[in-house]
Amino acid sequence: MELTQPHSHNPASEIARQKRAEVVGGGHSFGSMTDKIAAIVLTSKTPIGWFAGFGLAFTLMALGLGSIGALLFLGTGVWGVNVPVGWGFAIINFVWWIGIGHAGTLISAILLLLRQQWRMSISRFAEAMTLFAVACALLFPILHTGRPWLAAYWLLPYPNTMALMPQFRSPLLWDVFAVSTYGTVSLLFWYVGLIPDFGNLRDKAKGFARYIYGFLSLGWRGSAIHWHRYETASLLLAGLATPLVLSVHTVVSFDFSVSVIPGWHATIFPPYFVAGAIYSGFAMVLTIAIPLRKFYGLEDFITMRHLQNMAKVMLATGLIVAYGYAMEAFYGWYSANQYERYMIWNRMTGPYWWAYAALIFCNGLMPQTLWFKKLRSNVSFLFFMSIIVNIGMWLERFVIVVTSLHRDFLPSSWGMYVPTVFDWALFVGTIGLFSTLLFLFIRFLPMIAIFEMRTILPATKEPSPEGTAVQS
């Protein structure tokens, strides 16, 4: 089905071609694109850099496993948590990872429904990133409990001889449902999206890999009926996933806002958390996309238009997050509640002032640079910004969890939270786990949806610009 590069004559289609060229560059044909993307997976030569990166990631993951071992063997005490700060790195990291896990589904589901074609090249690895982030996040709620071997199933409403059900009034239980649903739907969505590409890889792969991709492709033959069902399933899952994007972080924010603790007990939390999640999710997509397109030469597929669009989303959500900070401070003052007032004052000037100051710098000031097109189109700067935002969003959770708890109502119980080496090791370990999974992903699965990318190639569009037919 090789088609030759078409050339156009009329100015309107010329403009349309240029616009599309921002989403796919380099004058690719179906074949060249498929080869380019599939070659990363099917090549027998794994780049040295991959091994270096994977080795580093795996080492960090092993460090995290060591930390988990110490935790299970010795107890929660290896962490820095105490009374009053009963939650520390575990919950901070949980919320942070869950937030990062928002971008993938948002890109795939919501932008799919909104027919934003620019999403196609980044949706696959954004979804993968979501899954991996959710996997990292899921570690924490279980590990942070005092008895993880019981928490692993006692939080589930299973019939038992004690006739005991979980406490349905507890936000932690809502978390269990919200996160597990989100994880499941994200996994399904990602996998369903991969099926046509598995079929493609099966056809191209040689040797044993053929069987694996063949198995994973679930008998995909690319028939019209397959495509029809695939499209329906994708839409259905997108429809299912869309409310989940909003609900997951809303429910996670309930962990805090349902409590009575000043600094947690705030009605603004759900929207502010969701915006923050998308903000950090896009930052993480940038953090991954920029090196990827560089090392694998994917500038044609992940173009400046993608990067700029993501920067715009970051700017928009960053503004919502900054609004949230402003409102928190405003509520503290306007509520005339001495505990709220003290809380916000303590955040700004107390022992953890540096965290709050750094947070405002990362999430309040720095995103404003994205108003400038010059900076938005500077790849290095965008990478730097994405790191800043990731740090900022982690600090946000640190500020929320630690500074609210460490000084609540009774000054006699006030304390400090100092993370231990095990806290750090587990945090770094989850970054290692995330990166390890990501390295495996880019090595063994097509990181860009090949079949989707074809739909936006000029070759697809030119003959029938209004058509949405997909070819395989």
Added chain:
Amino acid sequence: MDSNRFEHLDLAAVRAKLSSERGPRFWRSLDELAGTKAFEDFLHREFPRFASEWDSGDSGRRKFLQVAGASIALAGLTACTRQPAEKIVPYVKAPEDIVPGKPLFFATSVSMNGVGAGVLAESHMGRPTKIEGNPEHPGSLGAADVFAQASVLQLYDPDRSQTVLKYGEIATWSAFQTDVAELRKSLQGRRGAGLRILTETVTSPTLASEIEGILALYPEAKWAQYDPTGPHGARLGSQAAFGEIVGYHFNVAAAKVILAVDSDFLTSGPGSVRYAREFADGRRVRGGNYQMNRLYAVESTPSNTGGKADHRWAMKPSDIGPFLAALARELGIDTGSLSPGQAPSWLKPLADDLKANAGASLIVVGDEQPAAVHALAHAINVTLGNAGRTVIYRQPLEARPADQVGALKQLVADMESGSVEVLLIVGGNPVYNAPADLNFSAALDKVRMRLHWGLYNDETAERCQWHIPGTHALEAWGDVRAYDGTVTLVQPLIEPLYKGKSEFEFLSAFGEQAEKRSYDAVRAYWQKQRPGADFEAWWRKVVHDGLVADTAPAARAVALRAGWQSGLTFSGAGNGLEIIFRPDPTVFDGRFANNGWLQELPKPLTKTTWDNVVLLSVRTAERLGLRAQDEVQLHLGGKVVAGAPVWILPGHADDCATVHLGYGRARAGQVGTGIGFNVYPLRTSDALGGISGLEIRKTGGKVTVACTAEHWSMEGRHLVRQGTIEDFRAHPEHPAFVHAVAHDPPPEFSFYPEHKYDGYAWGMAIDLNACNGCNACIVACQAENNIPVVGKDQVDRGREMQWLRVDRYFEGDLDNPRVHHQPLPCQQCENAPCEVVCPVAATVHSDEGLNDMVYNRCVGTRYCSNNCPYKVRRFNFYLYADFVTEVTKMQRNPDVSIRSRGVMEKCTYCVQRINQARIDSKREDRDVRDGEIVTACQQTCPTQAIAFGDINNPESRVAKLKKEQLNYGILTDLNTRPRTTYLASLRNPNPAIPDTAAKV
């Protein structure tokens, strides 16, 4: 298990045997398979040894009777029971036999510095588990202080000396007796010349008579008593004032105006439990009675007593004597050479107040003050007519009242000169705690034969040829005098755990008679005192009550000696800072260094644990450029103590530093060795209370001090509410200071339906006006609820486990603030924030309003703790409970589960006691009576600040207290509706004296 068992097995034969079997053949062990003799025996006998003697063939009538007799005897013994054979009488009622699960209470006594506290020891199946106050004892009235309560942990201390030691090697008691017999012969030949006995203060009539007996046997022998923190200055002060050593105690109930001069009479020292009760009773404002006593305090080191004072002034030690002299002059007393200091503006109103209440006023001087200050106080008390009214003068408690420091000096001088051949050290740890200038340790080397009797193989035991492990107060009989002289009986609850010997047994080795058991000694002594035929009945009553009634010496009249002022001087201010030595509020003089409960008990004012510190005032610390936890060296008189951390305590007097004794032990045990710094090397015999000339040098290092409440201020939150009695009298129906915040939200504010309480509804009221922050409730809770000790590192990380804490806040002026104490158990909220957030429903509301914690269900998310506005929940971050040490397991309360790792826990309102009362009431088909349930904290509270009961019953004490206008809950604006409420505290300031803790 026989380790060689497998060698006897013929495995080939086993295999053959197995192969010859048909059908399924289950086997339990290789022994069984092999059909060994050992296995046959095992099958045959449920209890492998002797149990089936019966079948041995030659069983006749005799044998039957033997075995039957033995089994009857054995049936009387319950597992783990080590009941002493002598007759002991349970306190409440004597059941036919021990009912498993039902504790028995025995009246006994534990003593400190020779003064006994009347206590009841709770015994579960023969194991003493908890110490409570003896309600019939005048010194206790049902309450007990931290030391008495924690002594039960000392009983089970695995580091206690467990065997007789000779030159540090394990020896036997009979070898000791043989050695002593030799010694005795040589001593008797010399009429006892060269024999010295060094004891702690002895008030015990029996022990004193035993020692006197030995002294009679060896007329040249001498007896010295020494307690490092005894009332040395007080003894000399009374001698100066009255010409002889006179004992005295206070009748605080009769005092309307009290001046505490560097005295913490409410929470430390003999009688403090009783004084605290009487003082609190004099301040309870209920039902239209607005009478309150008034307390003035002048002190260098902030104390609990100073915290309760209506007026408190910080004063450095060298100013205290001159101040009291000025007061005496103001009261018209000739102070002679004791020159008064500059009179502060409030001196005259204070003197007027004392004069106006002549006969109902009281000057109390701290034990550590020098003789001159004590003499001045006696002069004032006598002049004001307080003698016999608020100060009861009587015979001293000691069997041989003497200047202990002088006697110890004499002893050491004799040791130095080589004239001491044999030294018996009966209790005490002089190598560690004798005054540094005496150089006791060096002198000890010159004594040929040194014998030590004590609970621990401590610094002194190490230096003695013989060490005899002593018995704990709960292991042997004895008697001791209480604060007012009442003889209090010490009865054992358990056979010595570690083969310890009582001091009677130890001393009787030197006597002429055969070894004397403590029971025989005490009983024989009292039989001699009371020869009548009704002795047996009388004895039973004494043992039951725990005290010998009417043995308190009668009050006696005293008259000031003419020229009492002569020869007295104040310790003058010298160069440098003044150092103040005080016994530690938790480990005392060091004897409790190995007691985890006390080490981890936050010191009442600093809330530090596991360490002693150098206390400085804010201003002095600023002047010296020191901050909390800075490591410093203390230089005094050529001696240096290093590694001391600084701690800043608002309200401390300027230009002086307080250090607590009892730390830096070299041989305390695995808990207490090497903790803190030892200040005894700075403490000399002429300045046991303190001296000037201290230099503090900063090393630049830091010493971490584990503190449970580093924040000082209430941050303007209305947690402790306090007003003056005048405010209350002016607005009895709606005192503004109680209703400082907006009224509580109405019940319908809650999202969830109301709980219904048809039966009981348990509630608690804590009277902050009575509470003086003595910590007794914390130790009671720890003992009752099996609360583990977590250690310094964990406390420093904010993981202390005490269910009940006493919050301390400072208010007002940084240099002389008001101090507030607020006991904080679980508030048992009606709308408990913890309950709704637990995902596994491990903390649930009971139908009696308790917030129950289900340990087995808890997975440890810690969400409940986060959401608890009172932060009363405690989490087992590690496996804190000791599941390993066998002996400490015996202390545990069997009615309370031991919590394992990863589980949340908290105050239950002593639900085990509630359930016990409920069971009792159901069996008798009645409701639980008011007062039938007493929580552990309530039981031991010296001031009866805590009331507990059914708030559904309007007649209950707690319901009535909750109706008082002073009643309030904390953080009620969160709609938590706590079941624990507080009664605001009141002050009774002298209107003629401006507020000493002006608000900032």
